[in-house]
Amino acid sequence: MAAVAGVDVGGTNITAARVEGGAVTLREKRATPHTGPDAVRDAIAEAVRALGEVDAVGVGVPGPVGRDGVVHSTANIGGFDEPTPIGSMISDALGGLPVGVGNDANLGALGEVRHGAGQGSRFLLAVWLGTGVGGGLVLDGQPYIGAFGGAGEVGHMVAVPGGAECSCGRRGCLEAYAGRSGMERAARLAAANGEETRLIKAGKADQPIKSGRWAKAVAKGDPVATRLLDDAVRALGHTLGSLINLLDVDTIVFGGGLTEKLGQPLIDRIAEATHPVVMLPHRRRSMVEAALGDDAGVLGAAEYALSQRRG
Ligand SMILES: [Zn+2]
Known part of the structure; x- marks a missing residue:
């Protein structure tokens, strides 16, 4: 072999x-x-x-x-x-x-469609919710990279025109709302403006806010964490809903640290947030957690x- x-x-x-x-x-x-x-x-x-x-x-x-x-x-x-x-x-x-x-x-x-959570899918979008927001496409069973190799940049689709600054230097990208570093920037800004949040620990203010801390803060009802996650879900709903309208994928696989910590309940919320946008609602379109880590x-x-x- x-x-x-x-x-x-x-x-x-x-x-x-x-x-x-x-x-x-x-x-x-x-x-x-x-x-x-x-x-x-x-x-x-x-x-x-x-x-x-x-x-x-x-x-x-x-x-x-x-x-x-x-x-x-x-x-x-x-x-x-x-x-x-x-x-x-x-x-x-x-x-x-x-x-x-x-x-x-x-x-x-491609890994997820051949060996992981996307097996059996022919039209798949993978969304990686990590420090940034990555994306990958498999269309009609084949990896799709576009004319110049730049396809799949889901994280830099505009979710809010003229909105928050993105790591790419542009404004309003999905990644600025749903990527961990964008969410962290917003959390630090809220704390600097006097909002109380358990996302930023006293004495450890410089440490990066990891996915586990986000999950814990949201579970405890922390108002800043809750609001920022709501913003992330809304931005994901708009952009992924638009993508579904364009590409009519049958499966969206979610991976990355934030997905691993928040799991299917987060994915179900994102799915719900796509509904107002999607023109062809379909119960069998599956949105699931990546399987291969x-x-x-x-x-x-x-x-x-x-x-x-x-x-
Ligand atoms: Zn960007």
Whole structure:
């Protein structure tokens, strides 16, 4: 049976997995270098070599990637300031092994549709609720990356025209309302304006507000946390409802830290919030929690490597 390597490049770690028959059989981790593409290529190549012999490599990176394996930009990894042909660089370092490179959120969607919560779906949207809001599309059974590799940026759909500042430098993006860093910024602003909230702990005000703390604060009825989560749900309802009208997906899979902590009750609220927007309500459209956790990325990358080989 063919063994392929699935690689997930994050801002902190590079995870490489040996995948056989759709299952991870070996895993290698390396710290992500922030000193430029050569160092990243070397770290990926080293991790893949440590997995033993493989037939192909799939790599997911946080940023738009063209069909040619050129990474156009990535905010999370230092040193990628210009378009970088990382696919061919890794292939050269691995003696010409076939290498497919894609956007991590898109490949995560592919992982969920082939091996996770999206199995059986042909039209799937994956939404990752983490520090930011990532998205990936599988349309008619195939990963959809658009003309220039930039499709699936759900987090930067405009939820509120002229609204809150987003990490991308624009205004009113979904991510500014439903991404953890945007929500944290709003919470800190509320606290600075004198609102009481258990989101920001006395003496630990500088610590990032993790998903678990959001979940706890909402469970205790904290007014700031409740209001900001309501804002997030409303923004998600508008944008995902619009997306359903455009694409008529049969399944939306939700993953990421906030989903893991708040689970199906959060997803049901988001589903409810799409209803006023959706033109073709359908009971059988499923909105569910992702099943693969952190493995969605490496399994999706491995699937992508296999599909590239099949041509
Ligand atoms: Zn944005």
